[in-house]
């Protein structure tokens with residue numbers, strides 16, 4: 037009898053759930069293991085193949101199938117259904133010698149106490165020796181039943197999945213280098229948690245496969261979305277008085293480690309004042325490109341250093357005011373998914389959205405809010421008197437773009453062969469509010485700190501406004517990620533008929549006061 041013992045891949049849409057199991061177990065989402073399995077599949081993918089018949093009927097794996105469909109996986113690993121007795125004959129007997137050898141190589145680890153590595157080895161030995169696979173029937177073999185119980189005692193399923201993911205990642209990260217793999221395993225469980233190792237090895241695995249030209253300049257230019265892989269210190273490609281709004285979020289002061297390969301990156305300054313001065317240097321030239329009734333929207337926050345909030349935001353406000361900008365509005369973006377923080381102070385669950393302008397009467401229109409009242413807590417009033425509340429929370433959002441999902445973006449980047457390291461993104465909903473309030477149809481806008489392109493996505497959400505976007509980003513990897521970020525939600529963008537600027541002649545850049 038011929039059996040397909042190799043893993044093959046199927047589009048989950050082609051697979052038919054096991055109706056009998058579904059009837060017995062009910063809605064998979066109500067199963068207590070569902071969330072745990074969902075998280076594990078999001079991190080590691082599906083490691084245990086589904087068991088399917090020749091006609092694509094699922095024998096085992098309804099829940100994995102359900103999750104695969106819900107998170108949009110396009111292929112899942114499968115094994116063809118096989119009788120457990122056959123499997124034992126084919127696998128266990130053939131590999132016995134090898135398995136015993138493997139056991140010997142890990143037994144010294146076991147004597148020292150179980151490390152994650154020795155656990156994995158013991159699990160693999162049990163699985164190989166007894167032919168334990170998803171879908172193998174235990175009712176026919178008490179031996180397999182016992183072996184499964186033993187395996188569960190060594191590590192429950194989630195941990196087994198994690199250990200196997202580390203192994204798979206290390207093989208990709210250090211191919212043919214058993215020493216390096218072993219060296220890494222030595223750190224797992226001693227100082228490095230298993231879950232941290234899953235994440236890190238995933239990153240190492242993806243990085244090992246990255247293309248060599250990843251550091252080279254990468255611009256993304258379409259009709260509507262233009263992302264220049266250059267510092268916003270150089271705005272020379274933007275004509276005078278051509279931009280209605282500059283919307284974006286700079287790297288925050290001392291909140292993240294510097295990006296590798298970028299000297300003197302903004303945010304790494306010793307003092308908050310120096311940080312604010314450096315930011316001011318970037319915003320002053322915006323006076324040249326901004327239309328007189330235009331706005332600069334800055335999404336920003338600050339952290340605690342030596343027991344005190346640094347005042348980075350307050351320094352920036354003072355310096356901007358001293359240099360002739362008007363602080364037209366201060367919005368608070370309230371965040372409901374913040375982790376509790378330490379220290380003798382409240383957990384900060386907001387960020388500032390500052391609106392600076394050149395004139396006391398900027399372009400401002402709240403009528404777009406009509407239709408969102410009266411149930412939306414972000415909206416005050418009705419009709420012509422309608423206004424945005426300055427306390428914005430996305431629970432009652434405007435476009436329901438959901439939260440910024442960097443996990444999904446990171447996965448998409450991995451599929452394209454590179455690892456997305458830096459990704460402090462905001463949800464497109466935030467710049468969407470700024471665009472709708474301060475821009476008009478056909479405008480050009482800019483983001484000095486493009487990141488992964490959330491402001492560009494907001495432009496596309498506000499499709500009726502027909503805005504052209506100009507983003508500046510120093511990191512070519514982030515520009516590549518932006519392209520993916522945009523195209524995964526809005527498809528490939530056309531490139532052929534860009535809307536021209538209407539430049540004026542004033543070319544002066546003001547000096548710091």
Ligand SMILES: C[S@@+](CC[C@H](N)C(=O)[O-])C[C@H]1O[C@@H](n2cnc3c(N)ncnc32)[C@H](O)[C@@H]1O
Nearest residue numbers: 267268287461462485487488489490508509510
């Ligand atoms: C906080 S992130 C912006 C995230 C963005 N709002 C999003 O949602 O994707 C700041 C970005 O600014 C970039 N950056 C830092 N200094 C820059 C500069 N001088 N010019 C252009 N980009 C810069 C960083 O590489 C980083 O991607």
